[in-house]
Amino acid sequence: MSAALSGEDRAESIRMIRDSAAAVAPPGGDMKRVRELRFQTPGFDPAVLRQTGEMGWIGLRLPDAAGGAGLGLGEACALAEELGGALVPEPLIPAMLSASLLAAVGAGPLERVLTGEALVLTAWQERPDTLEVPGSPDAPRRFLPMAAGAASFLLPVREGGRIALYEQQAGAGLTTEQTQDGGHVGTLEPNLGTATRIADDIGEALSLALDEAALLTSAYLLGGMDRAFAMTLDYLKTRQQFGKIIGTFQALQHKAADVRMQIALTRASIEAAAATIDDGASGDARRAVISRAKARAASSSMLVTRECIQLHGGIGYTDQYDVGLYLRKAMVMANLYGSAALHRRRFMAVAPEVEE
Amino acid sequence: MDAIRIPAPAELDALDDEHFRQVVRAFLHENYPDDLRNPPKRLHWDENRPWYMKLAERGWLCPGWPKEHGGLGLSPAKQIILTEEYERYGVARTNDHGIVMLGPLVIKYGTEEQKQRFLPKILTGEHIWCQGYSEPNAGSDLAALRTEAVLDGDEYVVNGQKIWTTLATDANWIFLLVRTDKQAKKQEGISFLLVDMKTPGIIIRPIINLEMHDEFCEVFFDNVRVPAANLVGQLNKGWDMAKALLGFERIFLGSPRQSGYALSRLNILAERMGVWEDAEFQDRYARLRLEFEDLKALYGTFVEKLKRGESLGPDVSMLKIIQTELFQKITDTMLEIAGENAGLLEPMEGNRDLNIGGLFIQARPATIYGGSNEIQRNILAKNVLGLPG
Numbered sequence: 001m002s003a004a005l006s007g008e009d010r011a012e013s014i015r016m017i018r019d020s021a022a023a024v025a026p027p028g029g030d031m032k033r034v035r036e037l038r039f040q041t042p043g044f045d046p047a048v049l050r051q052t053g054e055m056g057w058i059g060l061r062l063p064d065a066a067g068g069a070g071l072g073l074g075e076a077c078a079l080a081e082e083l084g085g086a087l088v089p090e091p092l093i094p095a096m097l098s099a100s101l102l103a104a105v106g107a108g109p110l111e112r113v114l115t116g117e118a119l120v121l122t123a124w125q126e127r128p129d130t131l132e133v134p135g136s137p138d139a140p141r142r143f144l145p146m147a148a149g150a151a152s153f154l155l156p157v158r159e160g161g162r163i164a165l166y167e168q169q170a171g172a173g174l175t176t177e178q179t180q181d182g183g184h185v186g187t188l189e190p191n192l193g194t195a196t197r198i199a200d201d202i203g204e205a206l207s208l209a210l211d212e213a214a215l216l217t218s219a220y221l222l223g224g225m226d227r228a229f230a231m232t233l234d235y236l237k238t239r240q241q242f243g244k245i246i247g248t249f250q251a252l253q254h255k256a257a258d259v260r261m262q263i264a265l266t267r268a269s270i271e272a273a274a275a276t277i278d279d280g281a282s283g284d285a286r287r288a289v290i291s292r293a294k295a296r297a298a299s300s301s302m303l304v305t306r307e308c309i310q311l312h313g314g315i316g317y318t319d320q321y322d323v324g325l326y327l328r329k330a331m332v333m334a335n336l337y338g339s340a341a342l343h344r345r346r347f348m349a350v351a352p353e354v355e356e
Numbered sequence: 357m358d359a360i361r362i363p364a365p366a367e368l369d370a371l372d373d374e375h376f377r378q379v380v381r382a383f384l385h386e387n388y389p390d391d392l393r394n395p396p397k398r399l400h401w402d403e404n405r406p407w408y409m410k411l412a413e414r415g416w417l418c419p420g421w422p423k424e425h426g427g428l429g430l431s432p433a434k435q436i437i438l439t440e441e442y443e444r445y446g447v448a449r450t451n452d453h454g455i456v457m458l459g460p461l462v463i464k465y466g467t468e469e470q471k472q473r474f475l476p477k478i479l480t481g482e483h484i485w486c487q488g489y490s491e492p493n494a495g496s497d498l499a500a501l502r503t504e505a506v507l508d509g510d511e512y513v514v515n516g517q518k519i520w521t522t523l524a525t526d527a528n529w530i531f532l533l534v535r536t537d538k539q540a541k542k543q544e545g546i547s548f549l550l551v552d553m554k555t556p557g558i559i560i561r562p563i564i565n566l567e568m569h570d571e572f573c574e575v576f577f578d579n580v581r582v583p584a585a586n587l588v589g590q591l592n593k594g595w596d597m598a599k600a601l602l603g604f605e606r607i608f609l610g611s612p613r614q615s616g617y618a619l620s621r622l623n624i625l626a627e628r629m630g631v632w633e634d635a636e637f638q639d640r641y642a643r644l645r646l647e648f649e650d651l652k653a654l655y656g657t658f659v660e661k662l663k664r665g666e667s668l669g670p671d672v673s674m675l676k677i678i679q680t681e682l683f684q685k686i687t688d689t690m691l692e693i694a695g696e697n698a699g700l701l702e703p704m705e706g707n708r709d710l711n712i713g714g715l716f717i718q719a720r721p722a723t724i725y726g727g728s729n730e731i732q733r734n735i736l737a738k739n740v741l742g743l744p745g
């Protein structure tokens with residue numbers, strides 16, 4: 001379905017997704033729910049995760065036959081952007097990653113993942129800042145987002161030249177560390193003795209799914225920076241010093257213009273990546289546009305949220321004021337699924353020569 | 357490529373976009389002089405005259421003018437394709453002020469008599485125009501201009517000075533913004549006047565710029581008598597007319613082409629200097645390359661807007677800022693990796709692709725002309741972000 005959409009139909013479909021996102025991420029909604037979940041366990045609301053399942057978001061990208069909505073990356077990025085604007089803490093992107101893996105192999109707890117009944121996390125990562133999946137049977141799996149709320153974990157394990165997939169139920173072997181945004185990450189000790197083997201070879205599916213998660217993370221960051229900047233603009237138009245609205249000062253105006261340009265470049269980069277892939281790009285071409293978008297989003301989200309704090313002055317440094325929530329979210333998410341530096345290196349490795 | 361038939365000028369606008377692109381490529385291949393590709397400096401009239409006359413002879417000179425006035429009547433979308441292909445081929449800019457600025461203004465605001473008198477002579481190359489807007493004390497604050505025109509009988513008497521007049525020494529006519537009401541608010545006392553450069557009292561003095569090139573001039577007016585019939589549009593409405601003319605062409609100030617050209621030269625230089633193994637350089641290059649790709653994507657979103665028939669908003673200023681600052685960052689990097697070669701006046705090793713200092717110097721005015729980047733940021737702040745003041 002997604003491949004067949006014309007430009008206009010795609011735009012309409014993206015508008016519908018944005019509207020429907022309001023169910024969980026109301027535009028201009030307050031941060032009460034987000035604040036209440038901070039530094040709690042599991043750090044998100046399982047009922048809201050189920051709601052996202054009912055909305056069909058977890059399976060947004062999966063074909064109809066696999067119980068999904070069959071939509072494109074354009075729609076998925078629009079959704080992630082809306083969630084990012086509202087700082088929705090439910091780990092939708094990791095859930096989508098697991099869903100796409102399970103759909104690719106046609107086995108395991110796919111249905112429970114799609115409905116949001118169970119949070120199933122893919123425990124692929126063995127070290128910081130990587131997209132590689134060594135699949136070491138005994139290596140602790142790191143940086144599992146919201147792991148305390150997971151029902152089970154999917155473990156990629158190298159067997160000969162292939163990466164098999166196991167499911168390990170939650171329980172023993174999990175430790176967690178809090179993160180700046182009020183969530184946490186887990187480290188899991190694999191225990192293959194108790195795990196169920198569910199697929200023989202998921203290497204290719206996992207690498208596609210990780211790339212997609214990188215792009216969705218970029219879109220989530222875009223939503224956050226856009227919203228943080230909107231708050232900042234409001235502030236610039238109301239706060240007075242020296243008897244003037246501070247937004248009249250050219251030093252601040254030019255800073256604001258620079259922030260606006262970063263956001264525009266980020267949006268152009270992400271939307272171009274989504275459209276390129278929805279139009280059928282694969283292999284290096286797919287990796288190149290995703291790395292481009294993620295490199296941009298990672299660096300601009302930090303730049304934008306930093307500048308938003310600066311433009312607010314002292315009030316921006318208080319925990320009570322919401323703009324700080326966006327900075328802390330960017331600190332946690334900017335490096336997920338590869339830092340800016342990692343993606344710049346990967347872009348250079350896979351991108352064609354510059355076209356004059 | 358040679359197999360493509362080039363249709364008559366009047367048929368071009370009806371072609372589908374991809375076909376049109378192929379036709380433009382074939383046209384350039386067939387007609388553009390090889391030795392004028394990617395010139396390192398803005399060409400003078402004696403250098404680009406053959407190309408101008410070729411365009412005139414083939415009826416391709418004025419892509420944006422309506423067909424009834426001798427133009428190609430191309431939509432903005434097609435004009436963008438044309439420009440993209442010209443840029444790709446390395447086509448030099450002509451003395452195009454008559455084509456791009458004056459012609460459209462006369463078509464929109466001129467009398468029938470003025471249209472008959474001026475438009476055909478642009479099309480034949482008989483009139484070469486230059487633009488007299490900026491003054492020594494009216495640069496970014498253009499509306500502060502003071503060159504005045506006072507009505508005396510059926511003539512205006514013009515006194516004052518223009519500056520940064522591009523290729524004035526090549527031109528035989530100049531269009532001026534002049535002050536015709538000193539009492540009114542500064543934007544409301546300005547008129548638009550056409551002046552024959554041979555009129556007594558005009559002195560042109562070339563300015564040598566940092567490129568050691570004389571493309572800019574100062575033009576002095578000392579009691580220059582101009583027929584009142586040469587006033588275009590309403591008296592004291594010159595500012596509004598000049599502003600209304602700033603149409604979709606603003607997008608070209610943000611065309612990624614300059615940066616693309618510079619980036620590929622940085623590539624060649626990096627190879628020559630053997631810095632590709634240096635991890636710091638690799639990361640720097642990657643940042644520039646990604647900025648270029650994202651600029652292209654952003655530029656593409658504005659092009660799409662035009663293709664849908666929408667007009668451009670003030671946010672197009674973003675493209676100009678991003679493009680020109682990227683161009684400068686690329687040439688900065690070239691200087692930094694070139695060692696002592698950075699200071700050479702001529703291209704390194706006689707290779708035009710290694711024109712390091714030349715390209716760096718060329719990048720300087722990009723953030724100044726067409727509305728300095730500081731002015732562009734003011735526009736973004738006020739007209740896009742809605743900041744006060």
